[in-house]
Structures are given as structure tokens and as C-alpha cells.
Amino acid sequence: MQTILTGVRANEEPTIGNFLGAYKSMVNLANEHSANSNINMFVPDLHSFTTPIDHSKLYAQVIKGIKYYIAAGLDANNPNIHIYRQSHVPAHSELAWILDCFTYFGEASRMTQFKEKSEEHADAITVGLFNYPILMAADILLYDAKYIPLGEDQFQHLELTRDIATRLNNKFGEDLFTIPAPEKEQVKFMHLEHGLRIRNLVDPSKKMSKSSENEKTKISLSDDPKAAAKKIMSATTDSEGVIRFDMINQPGISNLLTIEALLTDRNIQDVIADWAGQTSYGDLKRKVADTVEHFLADFQEKVANITDEQVEQVLAKGEEYANRVANAKLAKVQKAVGLIK
Numbered sequence: 001m002q003t004i005l006t007g008v009r010a011n012e013e014p015t016i017g018n019f020l021g022a023y024k025s026m027v028n029l030a031n032e033h034s035a036n037s038n039i040n041m042f043v044p045d046l047h048s049f050t051t052p053i054d055h056s057k058l059y060a061q062v063i064k065g066i067k068y069y070i071a072a073g074l075d076a077n078n079p080n081i082h083i084y085r086q087s088h089v090p091a092h093s094e095l096a097w098i099l100d101c102f103t104y105f106g107e108a109s110r111m112t113q114f115k116e117k118s119e120e121h122a123d124a125i126t127v128g129l130f131n132y133p134i135l136m137a138a139d140i141l142l143y144d145a146k147y148i149p150l151g152e153d154q155f156q157h158l159e160l161t162r163d164i165a166t167r168l169n170n171k172f173g174e175d176l177f178t179i180p181a182p183e184k185e186q187v188k189f190m191h192l193e194h195g196l197r198i199r200n201l202v203d204p205s206k207k208m209s210k211s212s213e214n215e216k217t218k219i220s221l222s223d224d225p226k227a228a229a230k231k232i233m234s235a236t237t238d239s240e241g242v243i244r245f246d247m248i249n250q251p252g253i254s255n256l257l258t259i260e261a262l263l264t265d266r267n268i269q270d271v272i273a274d275w276a277g278q279t280s281y282g283d284l285k286r287k288v289a290d291t292v293e294h295f296l297a298d299f300q301e302k303v304a305n306i307t308d309e310q311v312e313q314v315l316a317k318g319e320e321y322a323n324r325v326a327n328a329k330l331a332k333v334q335k336a337v338g339l340i341k
Contacts, residue, residue, distance in 0.1 A: 005040040005145035010062040011048035013220040017198030017208035050129040071302035084318035091326035095138040137161040144178035152197040172336040201235040204251035225296040229289035
């Protein structure tokens with residue numbers, strides 16, 4: 001069976017952008033494809049160290065992140081759905097080192113995410129921050145994943161993964177790694193016209209980031225529902241005076257329309273049609289604020305009803321599967337590069 005793989009970092013509280021772009025979209029895909037595909041939904045907890053975090057909270061954040069998947073509708077009892085922690089599958093780290101040695105410094109240094117994160121954390125730029133796209137490549141290539149639902153800002157890393165895999169296949173044999181599908185095919189598979197990128201509520205030219213220190217820029221999944229609604233009401237829009245979907249000239253308004261469509265499971269074009277030509281930004285904000293408030297209240301109740309013990313049972317099953325598959329792939333690579341016979 002083909003493998004579909006995705007992961008959401010465990011550090012910091014996820015935003016509704018993470019929920020809509022990762023949790024919700026991946027659960028929908030899992031429900032659609034789990035009958036004939038392996039669905040790998042892993043927690044990339046080793047990636048959490050690439051920027052400063054509170055290490056005392058990391059384990060609890062991992063457990064909560066898995067609860068978010070389940071609360072979003074994931075069937076954790078489905079035998080084709082595998083939930084595991086990156087750190088509990090040592091093959092990820094070893095393959096990352098091997099891939100490091102076949103990745104050129106120049107191509108790794110061109111990664112836009114590294115440049116952006118370096119600006120945010122100028123006083124603590126680590127080698128791990130620079131190197132994490134190669135670990136991401138290992139996360140993907142260990143399982144021969146063809147489809148990797150991800151955000152728009154990660155497509156450059158996907159292309160790097162494809163380049164590294166192609167390079168090693170050319171050197172050691174075409175059957176060493178499965179080459180992930182290219183960006184256009186990934187987007188089509190995810191049923192999106194373009195990579196999903198929920199915008200910053202203060203500066204809609206940027207994506208909503210869970211690592212932002214300004215709470216007004218984001219809506220976290222743990223936010224008080226009424227407080228989250230107030231953030232929507234104060235979101236930056238524009239002076240155009242008419243409601244249109246135009247991510248270039250009206251990113252704030254377009255962002256609100258996107259959030260409304262995704263949280264209500266409606267086609268974005270239908271939501272755009274509802275508001276086409278209207279001029280009251282306040283009415284749109286009130287509608288989206290109400291949608292966000294009701295979503296958070298319902299979602300947080302679902303999360304509260306999932307126990308840590310339930311999550312640990314799911315992880316035990318998923319990590320047994322992941323180690324078996326990853327170790328087999330790693331052994332194949334070790335043989336190819338001359339580490340074992």
C-alpha cells in the first residue's frame with residue numbers, strides 16, 4: 001500500500017492555522033484513504049529543539065498534540081493509521097546523518113524557512129535549525145511516502161527531499177528510495193488550489209505562527225473561545241471598502257473568508273459568493289468570530305474527554321509498526337552505502 005505521511009511539531013501550542021492546515025486536512029485525508037493506504041501521523045519531537053522551547057513542557061505537549069488529532073476526528077483504532085513519536089524511532093536520526101553527507105551546503109543554505117527563523121531567533125541560531133530539512137527528508141524517505149500533506153511554507157523542503165532521494169537513487173540504485181510526488185501533485189492530492197497558509201491576524205502578509213510572541217497575531221487551540229473571537233474582531237483588514245477574495249491586495253479579508261470556509265466545512269467559492277460585493281467588514285468579522293468561538297468551545301470539550309492512557313496505548317502500537325518499517329529501510333540504505341553486508 002502507498003504511504004501518506006505528515007507531522008506537526010510538538011513545541012508551542014498549535015494555532016487554528018495548524019489545525020486547518022495539518023490536523024483537519026490530514027484527518028480528512030486519513031478517513032478518505034485509510035482503506036488502501038498506510039497513514040503515518042507522527043510527532044516530530046526532535047524538530048522541537050530547532051528553536052528555543054520550554055523543555056519541561058515538551059512531553060505534555062506531545063501527548064496533547066495527539067489528543068488534538070483524535071479530537072479532530074481521527075480513528076486511532078484503524079489498523080492502517082499509525083501514530084508515533086519521531087524520537088522513539090532511532091532510524092530517523094541515523095538516516096538523517098547519512099543524508100547529511102549527500103546534501104550540499106549550498107542547497108541547504110537556500111532554505112527560506114532557515115532565513116526567516118534566523119531573523120526571529122537571531123541570538124540563538126543553531127546547527128539544528130539549519131539542518132532540520134534533512135531530518136525531515138529522513139522522516140519521509142524511511143517510509144517510502146509518496147504524499148506528504150504540508151503547509152505552503154514546507155514545499156521547498158519537499159523539493160530538497162526529492163533532490164536528495166534522486167541523488168542517492170542515481171548513485172546506489174533506483175529502488176533505494178521512493179521519490180515523493182512533486183508540489184503540484186501534492187496540492188492536487190490535498191484537494192487545495194494552492195498550499196494552505198492561514199495568515200497572521202496583525203500582519204496578514206505573513207503566515208499565522210504558533211511561535212509568535214505576540215498573542216494578537218494568532219488564535220491558539222487552547223485560547224478562551226470568547227478571547228479568540230475578540231482577536232478576530234480586531235484583525236487587520238484594509239481600506240478597500242469591499243469584500244473580495246484577493247490574497248495579494250486584500251490578504252486580511254481573504255484570510256477571514258478562508259477561516260470561515262474551512263471551519264464550517266464549506267467550499268471557499270461558496271463563502272466568497274455569500275459575501276461578494278458587500279462592504280461591511282464588521283459583519284464579516286462578527287460572523288467569523290462567532291464561528292471561531294463555537295469551534296473552540298466544541299473542540300476543547302472533545303480534547304478534555306481523551307485520557308493520557310488512551311494516547312499511550314495508541315503510541316505503543318504505532319511505534320512498534322514504525323520501528324519495524326524504518327529499520328528495514330535503514331538496513332537497505334546501510335547496505336547500499338557500505339556499512340553492512
